Every structure is written in C-alpha cells, then in structure tokens.
Amino acid sequence: MDQARRDRGTSDEILRTPLHALHIELGGKMVAFAGHELPVRYPAGIIAEHRHARSEAALFDVSHMGQIALGTASAGEELERLVPADLTELRPGEMRYTMFTDEAAGILDDLIVVRLEEGWMLVVNAACKKADLAHLTRALGPGCPARALESRALIALQGPSAEAVLARHAPDCSGLVFMRAAPMKVAGIDALVSRSGYTGEDGFEISLAASEAEALARRLLDEPEVAPAGLGARDSLRLEAGLCLHGHDIDLSTTPIEAGLAWTIGKRRRREGGFPGWPVIRRQLEEGAARRRVGVRPLGAAPAREGTEVQDLEGVPIGRITSGGFGPTLAAPVAMGYVASAQARPGTPVRLIIRGKAREAEVVRLPFVPHRYRKPESERRKGMP
Amino acid sequence: MNALKYTKDHEWVRIEGDVATIGISDYAQDQLGDVVHVELPEGGKAVARGDEAAVIESVKAASEIYAPLSGEVIEVNGALADDPSIVNSSPLDEGWFLKLRLSDPGELDGLLDEAAYEDFIAGLE
Incomplete structure (x- = not known):
C-alpha cells in the first residue's frame, strides 16, 4: 500500500x-x-x-x-x-x-x-x-x-x-x-x-x-x-x-491545429510566426489538417477507452480514441480522439472496435458539457471557446 | 443458502446442485470503484475455467471476469444492464453476474472458502 x-x-x-x-x-x-x-x-x-x-x-x-x-x-x-x-x-x-x-x-x-x-x-x-x-x-x-x-x-x-x-x-x-x-x-x-x-x-x-x-x-x-x-x-x-490531457490527446505526434487548439494562436503570431513548427502550422491553417480531434459518443453503454480504433461504416479505419470513459453528468460513455478531417463533422456516424466488436458511435461537437466559465461580457459575446 | 467460495481473481461462487452463481467480491467492487457497465455472455455459451466470461467497466478502466469453473451459461443478470451500480451496492447478492451449469464438479476443489479468501486479501493490503 x-x-x-x-x-x-x-x-x-x-x-x-x-x-x-x-x-x-x-x-x-x-x-x-x-x-x-x-x-x-x-x-x-x-x-x-x-x-x-x-x-x-x-x-x-x-x-x-x-x-x-x-x-x-x-x-x-x-x-x-x-x-x-x-x-x-x-x-x-x-x-x-x-x-x-x-x-x-x-x-x-x-x-x-x-x-x-x-x-x-x-x-x-x-x-x-x-x-x-x-x-x-x-x-x-x-x-x-x-x-x-x-x-x-x-x-x-x-x-x-x-x-x-x-x-x-x-x-x-x-x-x-x-x-x-x-x-x-x-x-x-x-x-x-x-x-x-x-x-x-x-x-x-x-x-x-x-x-x-x-x-x-x-x-x-x-x-x-x-x-x-x-x-x-x-x-x-x-x-x-473536451479539454486535452497531454500524453494522451496531445503529444509530439499531434499539432495544435489537428487538436483544435488554433484558437490559442494569437492574431499577431499568425501573421508573424516566430515559434517552433510555424511553417507546419501555417500550412495547416491555410489548407486544413488531414485529421482533427473530435468528440465521439458511443451509442451503447460500453465505454471506448484510449487506443480504441475508429472506423467508418464500411469498416475502414479512420482514427483512434485518445481519451475515453464514462461521463457522470451525461450518465453515458464519452470519448475524444482523432479522425480523418472528411469524417470530422458532428453527426457523422462511426464505429468503435471494442473487444473485437464494432459498436455504433457518433462524432459530436466538444465539449460534452457546456463550459460555465465566468467570462467578461465582451468575451461572452464573441463566443470564445 | 450455501456458503460462498472464492477465487484469487476476486470472484465468488455459490453452488446449488450443479448450478454455480458467480459474482465479484466486496473487495473487488471496492477496488474497482463505481461500476458503469457490465458486458455479459450470451445464454447457452460454453466456457472453460479461465476463459474470459464477462467484462466489468468502472469509470477508470475495463476488467475481465474469468470463468472460475467450466460449464454452460444458463442465465445472466439482466438487471445489471439497467443499473450496473448494483455491483457496488450489493456485490454478493443482487449484483450477481451469471449462472453456469457445471461440466466438471471436480473443479470446485480449487476454490477458497471465505476464511482462506479473507487471508488472501489481507496479504494484498
């Protein structure tokens, strides 16, 4: 102990x-x-x-x-x-x-x-x-x-x-x-x-x-x-x-753009760059990233854990879960992970391979539970994340 | 009611005739914490001792439940699908997982009685 x-x-x-x-x-x-x-x-x-x-x-x-x-x-x-x-x-x-x-x-x-x-x-x-x-x-x-x-x-x-x-x-x-x-x-x-x-x-x-x-x-x-x-x-x-845990949802293999963290990049920094990885980030800002971090809601009761494969409805692998478990507020399983950008739109039906079986799931908008931060009025109107 | 027998995988077994009811121990449910999902086998499935028979999911992780005995699944606890938290609130009674019709009663000799199981978990602390 x-x-x-x-x-x-x-x-x-x-x-x-x-x-x-x-x-x-x-x-x-x-x-x-x-x-x-x-x-x-x-x-x-x-x-x-x-x-x-x-x-x-x-x-x-x-x-x-x-x-x-x-x-x-x-x-x-x-x-x-x-x-x-x-x-x-x-x-x-x-x-x-x-x-x-x-x-x-x-x-x-x-x-x-x-x-x-x-x-x-x-x-x-x-x-x-x-x-x-x-x-x-x-x-x-x-x-x-x-x-x-x-x-x-x-x-x-x-x-x-x-x-x-x-x-x-x-x-x-x-x-x-x-x-x-x-x-x-x-x-x-x-x-x-x-x-x-x-x-x-x-x-x-x-x-x-x-x-x-x-x-x-x-x-x-x-x-x-x-x-x-x-x-x-x-x-x-x-x-x-919908917040990232480093070492799971974000790490050396993910970029801020793929992770949906473009909002953290200041306007002036987008013009001037000057930080490590700027050429990659600029290209992804202009052309989009090949994959995106999304919310994934399993439709059944089985939670999808980190590492779970995400497939499209034809059974083609399109990504992987990076965090998943049970959401007590929703009283249902919740997950997030990366999927190909073409399948990242909320509402897209996907499959999760849990213990060898395909389970129905859906791409959803993050967060699962709305943030309740005490923002100043000016920022609330802008709808910042 | 017959006394419970236990395994070192923290399952309990209650024998009535050639039928064994199986669940997880109070120690196991306490270690797992809040149970949020239990995946049970199909009725009629034949399992051998040591096979994965069910999966129990807590908030944190999934754990396999291995068949403590060999036999055929004759009933599963459907109430766990609606309210898996019964495993926490009543692990030794209402929170049972499945019933097996035993194919090899000789396997019963390998189970621990309650005193031996209590000694076993005391050694884990």
Missing part, C-alpha cells in the same frame, strides 16, 4: 504533495501519477466527486503540477519564441493557455502562462516539468533564468459554488474573471489566485507556500459546499469539458 515509502531511495522516487497526510486522513485511495502519490478517489467515489464539482464545489490537490517563475517582466518576448500565444499583449494579471511546440509542430507540453507585475509564472504538466525547465533554460539563455517553485502547492476549487466559498476567505476573488489572476490573502495566507481550472466549471486555482497548504485546504473543506475530489473525477470532468 505504501508505495511512496517502498520506492524511497530509488531513482524513480515517488514524491508526496504537501496535502499527503490530509488525503490519507480523508480516506483517499492513493496511486502513483506522474511521479507523485495522489488520491485517485475518496470514499465518496469518482461519480459522486464529479457530480459535486458540477453542482457545488470540489477541492483538488494539483500540487504535482510544475510551477515555474520567469523573473523578468521582459521574459514574455523571449517566451514567445517557444509558444504560439500572443504574450506581449498581456497585462499584469492576465493569463493564457498555450503549448510548447517543436519544429514539426508537435506538442511538447501544454501550459498556462501568467503575466505578473514583476515577471511571469508558468504552470506545466507534472510529467513534463524537468523537460520543460531544460527547454526554457536552453532556449532563453542565462539572461532569463527559469526557476522551479518547488516549495509551492496548488489547490483547485472548482464548481458553481466556488466563488461564494472562496469569497468568505478572500473577498477580492470575486473581482477576477476567467483567466485573470491576482495576488491576495486567502484566510490570511499569501496566495496567487487565478480564476481558472480544468473542469469546465467556474473556479479558482490557488498557488501558495507548501507549508500553508494543508491549513488552507482544511479551511475550505470545512465549508458546507466543498468536498474533496481526486484524479479520477478530474479526468472525467476535463473529458466532459
């Missing part, structure tokens, strides 16, 4: 987050994930935890994610050499979802970039943390040192009650809209609070000193609307929300 202790001293040491003891106390079923020991679920179970995030508020420990500081205000221009987002237009407190691309327009990692008064902060995937740091250091040179914030925790509070709950401890959080961040005290603790998350719900991510994380998590869990949720619910929530 105690995998972490057993693995101590080996080169593949499994790390514990600052909330480890709290997870155990709450009855979390611990698993190894991206080098960290984290709860896949608590006694309530994945479905109940998932539904709680959709109906009230769920607390997630995402401390395994890499938090990286870039110390200078001018780092944005240098960072633009590595990502397709327009970063120089960001004002302090604004943030973007973007990705590190390689020369073939493959996706090294997806990440959040936050512009702060005095510099920049990146939040990257746990499994890519080391490689991302090396990539940054190599590309940006000694003048712009990237520094891993090893002693910080990250707590996500997600759901329609998140604002009401957090405002009791940090009244200023109500002033943030989606994808905005600000330093503020939360229950008297210094934190960087952003209105963001990866569940499709309104919510916040709270970056704070590791030493204060358990105290804050307990304060939030004491609120009647809040229940803890594990990695299992985090995965089913982001899948229903």
